Amino acid sequence: MEQGTRLLSFDHVSKDFYGNKVLHDVSFDLGRGEILGLVGENGAGKTTLMRILFGMPLIAGTGGYEGRICIDGEEVRFKSPFDALDAGIGMVQQEFSLIPGFTTTENILLNRESMRPSLMNDVFGDRMSTLDRPDMRRRAQAAISKLGVALDPDMLVSEMPVGHKQFTEIAREINREKTRILVLDEPTAVLTESEADVLIKALRGLARQGIAMIFISHRLHEVVSVADRIVVLRDGMLVKDTPVAGVSVRDIASWMVGREVSSDRAEKAEERRLGAEMLSVEHLWVDMPGETVRDMSFSVRQGEIFGIGGLAGQGKLGIPNGIMGLFPAGGTVRLGEKLVPLDNPRAALQMGMGFVSEDRRGVGLLLDESLEWNIAFTAMQIHEKYLLPLLGGLIKLRDEKSMRKLTEEYVGMLDIKCQSPRQKAKELSGGNQQKVCLAKAFAIKPGLLFVSEPTRGIDVGAKRLVLDALRRSNREYGTTIVMVSSELEELRSICDRVAIVDEGRIAGILPPHAEPSEFGLFMAGERLAHAEEARGA
Amino acid sequence: MHNVRQLVADFGWPRIIIFIFLVLLFVGAPIVRVRIDSSLADVLNRFGQNGLFVLAMVPMVQSGCGLNFGLSIGIIAGLLGATLSVQLGLHGFLGFFGALLFSIPFAVLFGWLYGKLLNKVKGEEMTIAMYVGFAGVMFMCIMWIILPYTNPTMIWGYAGKGLRTTITVEGYWLRILNDFLAVRIGEFFVFPTGLLLFVALLCSLLWVFMKTKTGTAMTAVGSNPDYARAAGISIDRMRTISVIISTMLGAAGILVYEQSFGFIQLYTAPLAMPLSAVAAILIGGASVNKASMVNVMVGAFLFQGLLTMTPSVINSALQTDMSEVLRIIISNGMILYALTRKLKVAT
Numbered sequence: 111m112e113q114g115t116r117l118l119s120f121d122h123v124s125k126d127f128y129g130n131k132v133l134h135d136v137s138f139d140l141g142r143g144e145i146l147g148l149v150g151e152n153g154a155g156k157t158t159l160m161r162i163l164f165g166m167p168l169i170a171g172t173g174g175y176e177g178r179i180c181i182d183g184e185e186v187r188f189k190s191p192f193d194a195l196d197a198g199i200g201m202v203q204q205e206f207s208l209i210p211g212f213t214t215t216e217n218i219l220l221n222r223e224s225m226r227p228s229l230m231n232d233v234f235g236d237r238m239s240t241l242d243r244p245d246m247r248r249r250a251q252a253a254i255s256k257l258g259v260a261l262d263p264d265m266l267v268s269e270m271p272v273g274h275k276q277f278t279e280i281a282r283e284i285n286r287e288k289t290r291i292l293v294l295d296e297p298t299a300v301l302t303e304s305e306a307d308v309l310i311k312a313l314r315g316l317a318r319q320g321i322a323m324i325f326i327s328h329r330l331h332e333v334v335s336v337a338d339r340i341v342v343l344r345d346g347m348l349v350k351d352t353p354v355a356g357v358s359v360r361d362i363a364s365w366m367v368g369r370e371v372s373s374d375r376a377e378k379a380e381e382r383r384l385g386a387e388m389l390s391v392e393h394l395w396v397d398m399p400g401e402t403v404r405d406m407s408f409s410v411r412q413g414e415i416f417g418i419g420g421l422a423g424q425g426k427l428g429i430p431n432g433i434m435g436l437f438p439a440g441g442t443v444r445l446g447e448k449l450v451p452l453d454n455p456r457a458a459l460q461m462g463m464g465f466v467s468e469d470r471r472g473v474g475l476l477l478d479e480s481l482e483w484n485i486a487f488t489a490m491q492i493h494e495k496y497l498l499p500l501l502g503g504l505i506k507l508r509d510e511k512s513m514r515k516l517t518e519e520y521v522g523m524l525d526i527k528c529q530s531p532r533q534k535a536k537e538l539s540g541g542n543q544q545k546v547c548l549a550k551a552f553a554i555k556p557g558l559l560f561v562s563e564p565t566r567g568i569d570v571g572a573k574r575l576v577l578d579a580l581r582r583s584n585r586e587y588g589t590t591i592v593m594v595s596s597e598l599e600e601l602r603s604i605c606d607r608v609a610i611v612d613e614g615r616i617a618g619i620l621p622p623h624a625e626p627s628e629f630g631l632f633m634a635g636e637r638l639a640h641a642e643e644a645r646g647a
Numbered sequence: 648m649h650n651v652r653q654l655v656a657d658f659g660w661p662r663i664i665i666f667i668f669l670v671l672l673f674v675g676a677p678i679v680r681v682r683i684d685s686s687l688a689d690v691l692n693r694f695g696q697n698g699l700f701v702l703a704m705v706p707m708v709q710s711g712c713g714l715n716f717g718l719s720i721g722i723i724a725g726l727l728g729a730t731l732s733v734q735l736g737l738h739g740f741l742g743f744f745g746a747l748l749f750s751i752p753f754a755v756l757f758g759w760l761y762g763k764l765l766n767k768v769k770g771e772e773m774t775i776a777m778y779v780g781f782a783g784v785m786f787m788c789i790m791w792i793i794l795p796y797t798n799p800t801m802i803w804g805y806a807g808k809g810l811r812t813t814i815t816v817e818g819y820w821l822r823i824l825n826d827f828l829a830v831r832i833g834e835f836f837v838f839p840t841g842l843l844l845f846v847a848l849l850c851s852l853l854w855v856f857m858k859t860k861t862g863t864a865m866t867a868v869g870s871n872p873d874y875a876r877a878a879g880i881s882i883d884r885m886r887t888i889s890v891i892i893s894t895m896l897g898a899a900g901i902l903v904y905e906q907s908f909g910f911i912q913l914y915t916a917p918l919a920m921p922l923s924a925v926a927a928i929l930i931g932g933a934s935v936n937k938a939s940m941v942n943v944m945v946g947a948f949l950f951q952g953l954l955t956m957t958p959s960v961i962n963s964a965l966q967t968d969m970s971e972v973l974r975i976i977i978s979n980g981m982i983l984y985a986l987t988r989k990l991k992v993a994t
Contacts, residue, residue, distance in 0.1 A: 436877060456879030465877065473873040478937065479866075487867055488878040490860060497860055506860045 116183070117142045117322050118291055123177035125158055125169070132158050134347040135177070140291065145313065145323045147337030147354065149330065150366055154343040156326050160293055164194045164201065181291075198290040200283030202297055206275050210268035215243075215250040217267055218282045224249065253285040258315045259308060273305030277312070284316065292316070293324045298332055299567070302422045310336045328567065330359040342366055363570050382606055385412025388590050389558055394441035395614075396425070396432030403428035403439075404614030410558075410592055415584050417605030417622070418594045421633055425614040426594050427468055430560035434458045434465045436473070445558065459492045464556030466547045468563035468594070470540070474547040477536035481528060484535050484546050485520055486513040489553045520549035524579055541572025548579055559583070562594045577604055598629055659932050661984075665949045672956040679963035685835035686956060692825070693951040695842035696907045699900030700924035701931070701947040702850055703893045707772075708938040709857065710889035711869030712765055714928070717776035718921035720761050720783050721897020724753035729902055729911050730810065733819055734798045742820035743906055750898040757783075758894030762887035773935075777921075784917050791913050814911040823906050842907060849899060853892070854940050865889055869936055922982050926950060929985035954978055 118140040125133040133155045140146050150156050161168060162175050165188025169175060178185045181197060188194045191201075208217050216223075224245040230238035247263050254261045259277050267275060276297055283289055294313075298306040306329070313336055317323060327333050333340060334354060342350040342365045350365045389410040396403035403425040410416045420426045432439030435455040443450040451457045458465075467473040476484050489495045496513045497506040517531035524545040528538055535546060544564060551559055561580060565573040581604055583589045595601050601608045602622040609619040610632035617632040655663065676683050700718060707715045715721075728750025737745040761779060768775045792809040796802055801814045815821075827841025856862045868875040868885040876882055901920070905911050928938055931946020957977050958970040 434877070455877055456881075459879045467877060469873075472871075473877050476867055476870045476874050478870050483863075483867070487863070487874075491864055491878050491880060494860070505855070507855070507858050508860070508863055 115142055116140075117144075117181065119180045120159070121178040121180060123159070123162060123175060123179065125155075125162060125175040127172050132346045133162075133175070134345075136343070136346075136348045137177075138341050138348060138351050140322050140324065142290075142322055143317050143320045144339060145317050145325055145337045147333035147340040148324050148326045148343070149328075149333055149340065149362060150343035154366070155346040156343055157295075159343070160201075160295065160324070160326070163188075163199065163293070164191045165189055166191065195286070196288075198286070198288040200286060200289045200292045202276075202279050202283055202292065202294045206279060208267045208275055208278060211266065213264050213266055214254075214261055214270075214274075214278050214281075215247050215263045217278055218250045218253055218263075218285050219246050220282070222285070249285065250281070253281040256284055256316070256319065257281050257312045259312050271305075272300045273302070273308070276301060276305075276309065280309075280312070284321065289321065291322045291324070293326070295326045296328065297325070298327060298329055300422075304421075306332060328569070330362050333362070334359055366570055382413075384414050384606070388412040388414075388446060389592070390442075390444045391429075391433070392442040394429065394432060394439065394443060396428035396437050396439040398425075398428040398431050398437040401425050401428040401431075402614050403432055406441075406611075406614070406616055408609055408616055408619065410590060412590055413584070413588050414607070415580070415591045415593060415605045417601035417608035418592065418611060419596070419598050419601050419608055419629070419633075420611035420617070422596060424611050426596075426611040427562055428614075429611075430465055430562050430592065430594060431467075434463065434560065436465075436467075456492070459488065459554065462557040464551040464554050464559045466551045466559070466561040466564060468566065470543055470547055470567075474550075475535045475543060478534060480532045480534060481521070481526070481538075481546055482510070482513040482517045482531050485517050485549045485553050488550055489516075489555075492554060516553060517549075520545075520552065524549055525575055541568035541576075544568050544572065544576055545579070548576060552579075552583060555587075556589060558590045558592070560592045560594070563596060564593065565595065565597065565600060573600075580604065602629075661930065662932060662945060662949065665930065665953060669949065669952045669956060672953075672960050675964075676956070676960050679960060681959050681963050682835055684833055686959065688836045688838075689955045690948075690952045691843070692839055692907060693955055694948050695825075695839055695846050696904045697900075697924065697927070697951055698846040698943070698947045699849060699896055699903055700920055701927045701943045701950075702846075702853060703896035703900055704924060704928045704933070705853060705857075705938045705940070705943060706865065706889040706892040706896075708928075708933060708936060709862075709869045710865045710886050711872060711936060712886055712889060713773040713776070713935050714925045715776060715890075715893050715897075716773050716921050716925060717761060717780035717783070718893070718897045718924060719780035719917040720757050721754055721894035722901045722917040722920055723783055723787050724757050724894060725750045725898035725901035725905075726787075726911060726913060726917070727753045728898060729816075729905055730796060730801060730814070730913075733801055733814065733816065733911070734796050736798065736819075738819055740820075740823060742816075743823045743902065746820070746902050747899060750902065751895060754895040754898040755891055758891035759887060761894060762890030765890060766883045766886055780918065780921060784915060787917075788914050810913055812912065812914050812916075814913070816905055816909060816911060820906050821909050824903060825907050839907070842903065845903060849896065850940055850943065853896070856892070861885075861888065923950065923978060926978070926982035926985040930981060950981060953981065 116139045121137050123133055123136045124131070136159065148156055163179060167190065180186065186197060188197070209220070224242040225236070225239035226242045228238055228240050250263045254263065257277060257280060261274055261277050261281065267278065283292055298309060301309060310332060313323060313325070325333065325337055334357065337354050339353050340350065340357060340362060341348060342362065344366060387409050391409065392407045394403055394406045400423055406429065418426045418429060428437065431437045432452065433443050433450060435453050435458050439452040443452065445461050445463065448461065450461060471477060476487070486496045490497060494506070496509045496516065498509045499506050514531050520526065521528060521531060526542050526545045526549070528542065535543060538546065564576050564580065568576070577600065580591055580593070584591050593601065593605060605622050607619055608622055608629070610617045610629055612632065620628055673683060673686070676686055703718055703721060704715055707713065728746040731749040732742050732746035735745070764779065765772050765775065796810055801810050803809050803811055824841040824845050825839040829840050830838040832838070857866065864875065864880045865885045865888065867878070868880060868882050872882050927946040927950035928942055929946070930950050931942035931944070933939070933942035933946070954974060954977060958973040961973055962968060962970050
């Protein structure tokens with residue numbers, strides 16, 4: 111594709127925080143109408159680079175940066191994000207900054223509304239103008255059609271599916287007349303695959319209209335499909351700047367981690383011996399907002415790794431949350447012979463089930479406490495471990511020493527990168543936090559472990575470690591694992607069977623080596639007759 | 648150098664500034680003829696008197712219920728115990744510990760109800776707590792008149808019924824803790840050994856409790872309720888326990904205060920206590936969701952120290968009697984400072 115002239119360029123940009131170098135001499139250009147995929151592991155420096163571009167106060171407050179940033183060949187040094195906006199740079203963030211009670215139009219035009227002068231203007235000035243709603247609607251519609259998606263200008267943001275929220279956010283940025291550069295930070299993280307496809311199409315359309323984009327994402331295949339050029343950062347250094355043509359996802363992944371990613375499906379030939387039926391679920395329903403489970407029945411055998419996949423919002427996350435008692439649920443769930451009481455997290459834990467929540471920061475961790483607490487807490491409360499009985503067991507004190515020993519054990523085993531077991535959980539990176547969540551679940555020595563989205567939002571290297579830890583726990587300790595994930599490839603690489611969930615029901619259960627198209631059919635809602643057969647397998 | 652800077656950062660500038668100011672007041676005291684030894688004795692005394700109120704903040708902060716603006720509820724339980732003890736004519740240690748014993752069931756009952764209420768208003772605890780305190784005190788204003796107390800030292804002389812606003816504990820258990828093992832040095836300095844021992848005892852009991860399995864669960868509930876629930880902890884139960892403990896400490900606190908101060912103050916008097924306790928623990932470096940024993944000690948000492956020293960020194964320096972005005976300005980000023988600095992609830 112023919113690219114326009116150079117629009118934005120980073121020229122030998124370096125940045126350190128208190129002597130800790132996070133960016134090393136980074137230089138690259140962005141042409142007019144070009145989409146640049148910016149990728150790197152967590153902590154590689156992507157966010158810092160964007161903060162520098164936007165003139166976030168944090169950067170100036172920590173000593174500024176070295177090097178130059180030029181727009182149209184002239185050096186710019188923004189003092190605040192407002193300056194960046196004025197210069198025509200728009201930002202679409204991972205978290206939505208929309209007002210839920212306002213309509214699409216109102217959100218797109220917030221603070222740039224069309225106004226109609228009124229009588230009061232003479233006395234009170236512009237603040238008393240009335241809104242020109244028809245014109246606002248027209249302008250919003252123009253922005254939406256420029257984006258090329260179907261978006262109702264009068265819908266309230268609170269009633270929108272997440273995909274539409276993301277589109278509204280982008281529409282707001284391109285509504286600014288001057289916007290020439292758009293930075294998208296993980297725009298697809300909350301979208302389903304089909305929504306992401308629409309988004310990518312819309313972005314390509316925008317690029318044809320001359321808007322340059324920096325696209326940051328962990329989903330490498332999206333980067334490959336949307337970007338013209340790819341810039342890879344590793345540990346603050348630019349390791350690759352290449353046109354996307356001919357580059358595969360595997361190439362990018364290896365540039366990011368700096369080591370060859372070995373094949374995920376190496377040990378498929380291994381003979382698997384599974385025990386008797388361990389978990390049986392019949393007609394389960396779970397009332398989890400956004401992930402409703404309507405009527406699910408399946409069973410898992412002892413020693414098995416059972417995968418549950420499907421698109422977002424179809425109910426796969428509701429299964430572990432319902433069985434572990436975190437959301438209202440009903441139906442019959444049996445662990446071995448025993449009936450699992452639903453709506454009772456304590457009983458579920460005491461029966462020997464563990465859970466790694468998909469909501470790492472919300473449910474999985476005590477962010478303000480030490481790693482020791484995070485890892486030992488559940489085992490302490492459920493199994494009375496890591497306690498020192500005093501006065502004949504009348505008082506049970508925390509046994510800090512054995513908590514530390516346990517933590518050090520898991521820090522070594524899962525390669526958790528931390529300064530000490532006393533470090534607070536919130537100070538770790540996403541991948542290491544996920545390992546802490548796993549350690550917490552392993553520490554209660556569960557017979558059956560639910561893991562929910564174990565690799566979401568973490569980098570490639572950490573992903574492998576997490577999956578390896580799960581596999582090892584399964585092979586060495588015989589832990590039965592039920593793994594829920596949005597990433598089908600990951601499920602196929604580790605699971606013995608994969609169930610696909612659609613509209614709160616199991617659409618079908620397949621062996622991992624089945625054709626991808628079969629999984630795709632189930633996800634698309636094609637419930638086939640042999641789903642019934644597979645369940646018994 | 649790096650270590651010093653880290654130490655300063657840990658301790659916090661507000662505390663260092665207040666501490667330096669306090670030291671300056673002590674240095675300046677002899678110049679305006681205020682005796683250092685008697686001032687020091689005053690500070691220690693007030694520290695002991697108020698320490699338990701500050702301590703009472705800890706359990707609720709740790710369990711995520713926020714600062715206990717409704718500490719008056721615990722104080723009411725203590726007042727009931729105190730008046731019952733005087734009514735029965737108990738003297739000496741028997742009187743004090745009798746009062747403590749009588750107040751505990753009230754504290755448990757009130758704390759349980761108060762905790763139930765707070766569990767229904769999660770997220771708004773501190774506002775609601777303040778009004779619970781007001782309502783409780785006002786309700787007791789009626790009860791103090793109606794309750795059938797008969798001991799002549801306590802009831803209105805002219806009516807023959809209803810409790811007085813201020814009741815002396817002289818002859819019952821005045822300074823019973825303060826004078827226990829007290830060390831007198833010189834004419835003006837008395838070290839209130841018993842008082843400080845009692846406060847230290849309750850502090851260490853709470854410290855041990857926070858290290859138990861239940862205490863750990865309580866802290867986890869305050870730190871992240873969803874995490875605690877996923878670990879099989881009953882959030883409501885932990886919160887209720889924390890409120891009950893806080894209320895019991897409030898009850899014990901007012902008894903300690905009374906034996907040192909010399910009077911049982913009824914009716915609207917309890918309303919004065921919670922705010923200064925809140926301010927003290929905030930000045931001690933606690934936040935709305937984390938508080939430690941160090942915060943309690945440092946906060947109670949700095950707050951009470953400043954409250955004791957500023958009026959007396961400045962009064963003498965200006966040669967006027969403004970002590971009450973100054974006291975109000977300083978204490979409310981510090982409360983205001985502490986609240987504006989720390990009331991941001993971390994989300």
